[in-house]
Structures are given as C-alpha cells and as structure tokens.
Amino acid sequence: MLRSQATRLIANSRAIGAKRTFSLATSSFNRQFTKPLISTRGLKQINFGGTVETVYERGDWPREKLLNYFKDDTFALIGYGSQGYGQGLNLRDNGLNVVIGVRKDGASWKAALEDGWIPGENLFTVEEAIKKGTYVMNLLSDAAQSETWSTIKPLLNKNQTLYFSHGFSPVFSDLTHVEPPKDLDVILVAPKGSGRTVRSLFKEGRGINSSYAVWNDVTGKAHEKSQALAVAIGSGYVYQTTFEKEVNSDLYGERGCLMGGIHGMFLAQYEVLRENGHSPSEAFNETVEEATQSLYPLIGKYGMDYMYDACSTTARRGALDWYPVFKDALKPVFEDLYASTKNGNETKRSLEFNSQPDYREKLESELETIRNMEIWRVGKEVRKLRPENK
Ligand SMILES: NC(=O)c1ccc[n+]([C@@H]2O[C@H](COP(=O)([O-])OP(=O)(O)OC[C@H]3O[C@@H](n4cnc5c(N)ncnc54)[C@H](OP(=O)(O)O)[C@@H]3O)[C@@H](O)[C@H]2O)c1
DSSP: OOHHHHHHHHHHHHHHHHHHHHHHHHHHHHHHSOGGGTOOOOOOEEEETTEEEEEEEGGGSOHHHHHHHTTTOOEEEEOOSHHHHHHHHHHHHTTOOEEEEOOTTSHHHHHHHHTTOOBTTTEEOHHHHHHHOSEEEEOSOHHHHHHHHHHHGGGOOTTSEEEESOSHHHHTHHHHOOOOOTTSEEEEEEESSOHHHHHHHHHTTOOEEEEEEEEEOSSSOHHHHHHHHHHHTTEEEEEEOOHHHHHHHHHHHHHTTTTHHHHHHHHHHHHHHHHTTOOHHHHHIIIIIHIIIIIHHHHHHHOHHHHHHTSOHHHHHHHHHHHHHHHHHHHHHHHHHHHHHHTTHHHHHHHHHHTSTTHHHHHHHHHHHHHTSHHHHHHHHHHHTSGGGO
C-alpha cells in the first residue's frame, strides 16, 4: 500500500469516527435544541488557500449571549416560504421571540399553522407583524418584495432593522424599486442553501454556511447584529460580503454549477451516449447515478483530490487530461453568464417572469418538460431499483 493511501485510510477512519461521535450529539440536540450554539471551532482568521478571511461561528455567539443580545427584540418574518420556514423555526427553537407575517389564509398561512404558529400570538398578517417587529426580515419571494414594497416601506421606522436574505431587491432597485430607508440599519444574511436545508442541518446539530452584508449602518452595530442573527438562524460559519457581491455570486452560481450548468452537462453527456447506441440504463448510470451516488459525495466529504484518488488509474488519467478541455470550453459561457448577472439582465428576466399572475403554471409546464425528458424518466426507474427503495 502506498504511504499516501495509508495516510488517507487513517484520516478517513478518523473522519468516520468523528461522524459517529457527532451523531450521538445530534440525537441529544434533537431533544434540547441547545447543543449547536455551544459547539465551537474557536478560530476566526482562516487561511482560505492563501487568502486570510475573518469568519464568525456559533462559538462566537453561545446561546446565553444570543438570548441576552436579542432579549428585547422581536423578529418579524415576512413570508413563510422556503427561507421563512427554515429561519423562523430555527430562531424559535433557539428561544428567540419570532412572529410570522403572511397573507391571511394563503398557502403560507396554512403551512405556518401546521408548524405550530398561532394566529394572534405569533402568526399575523404582514402589516401586523411588521408593526410588532424590531427586526423586519423580508423573506417574501424576490418578485413579491418588489410588488409589495410600496405597502411595506411606509410601515418601517428608524428603530427597526431591515433584513434580507438576498441582495437582489436593493441592489437592482432601478428594476425592483426597493430603496431601503436611509435612517435604519439594513443587513443581509444569505444562507448558502435552501430553507429546507437550513432547517434539516440545524435539527441534525449541523449548520448551513451563510454570508452576511451591511447596506446601512446607522447604529454602528449593523455588523454585530448580522453576525449574531446569522448564528441565530442556524448558520455553521458566516463570511462577510457586500449586497452586490452576494447577488452577483448567487445568481451566477445557481445558473452555473449549482443547477443550470450541471443540468446542461448531464444532458449533453447523456445525449451523446444515446446517439452512440448506449442503453438508457447505461447512459443514466454513467452520467447521473454514479455521479450523485458515488463520486460527488466523495468531493463533498473529502475534496476533489480524494475523489480522483478513489478512482481507477484509467479513470484518473482520462479525467486529468480532459478537465482542462472542459474548463476552456466552458469558461467563456461562465464569463457571459457573469456579465448577464452583473448588468441586471438576469434580474430583469426573473422579475418579468415571476411577476406574471400565471407564473406558477408556466413554471410547472417547464418542469413537466424536464420530468418528461427521457433521462429523468430513466432516473425515476433507476431510483426505484436502489435496494433501499425496494
Ligand atoms: N429558497 C432558497 O433556496 C433561498 C436561499 C437563500 C436565499 N433566498 C432568499 O430568501 C428570500 C425568500 O425566498 P424563498 O425561496 O423562501 O421564497 P418563497 O419560498 O418563494 O416564498 C414566497 C413567500 O412570499 C409570499 N408571497 C408571494 N407573493 C406575495 C405577495 N404578492 N404578497 C405577499 N406575500 C407574497 C408567499 O406567500 P403565499 O404562500 O401567501 O403566496 C410566501 O410566503 C428571497 O430573497 C430569496 O432570494 C432563498
């Protein structure tokens, strides 16, 4: 056995051992909802591949400190979609005072009732909730933030802090018309994942990574407030950004490697295999199943080099030769995408589409097209064949 392989095996068994220990802590957390705020890595200055950045963690805001810091505050969460659900329940489980503001009897109102929010106690209309909040957390969909701004803005006062989870509305104010008042603190905490994951990781005793940014710092405490609130909503570690950088990187990433880019790459590879006579089962397994079930989790857990190392010498040689070819072919596409994000085209398109009264039906019809593609119909059958799904 090579020395490097032996070292890796030891490192892995340590990682697996660490995971086991963590699971035990997790079950105790599920009962108490207190453990994550006590865990700490203790480091604030991290050298990220040669660039030193300051990060904030749960250890910087232990539970008692958080409760004390926010003891006089009420968090008015406006909107109870993906992020409203995740952030709202995490704040509530952390012992903070939260009220939800949504359209009466809409889908979110019903979802909030199911999650135990009580009308008249901590579930209100948008207007009522804003009046009760010292923090107004605008977690409406981005299109809805623009549509409702003319009614929300007059309800805000200088003693409140206005919070977003995306830079979209204020950064592209020429398109959204969301111009935050200048006399109050305006902050952002953007979890790097869906609200469902914000919640599920928190319940497991883990945490989603988030960025934070400050738009207005009237009180001189906007940075501190953002860092504390990021921990309170269940973040793992938090890094600083600006509203502009957050929105550009976020729109770019989801159109690229996170969703659009990876979908396009799966389709291209699958189609070429099918055009060359490969069966659907073979084309799907070589494109998606092996990626999601075997290789991508290795990248997530231990890194890209580990994934290469775990594969055959034949696979390694080929991948090492071909990744620069893909990078060179795709870089111009990413450059176009970044430009389209930065110049507001992506925002314009999103606002125009998502503000249409029938946007849900139109979206559903596009998702139906995806659902009916051969590749994803094959995927459905392949998933059923997994032994754990039998
Ligand atoms: N989802 C993510 O993965 C994610 C990740 C990071 C940051 N963010 C950001 O977090 C914010 C919230 O996103 P989200 O994905 O949680 O939103 P979402 O799931 O689309 O939630 C939509 C919410 O907006 C309400 N709403 C829609 N139109 C409305 C209107 N005209 N008037 C009043 N309420 C209206 C909905 O209420 P009804 O049920 O009554 O329609 C619902 O409560 C956005 O800024 C987003 O960019 C999202």
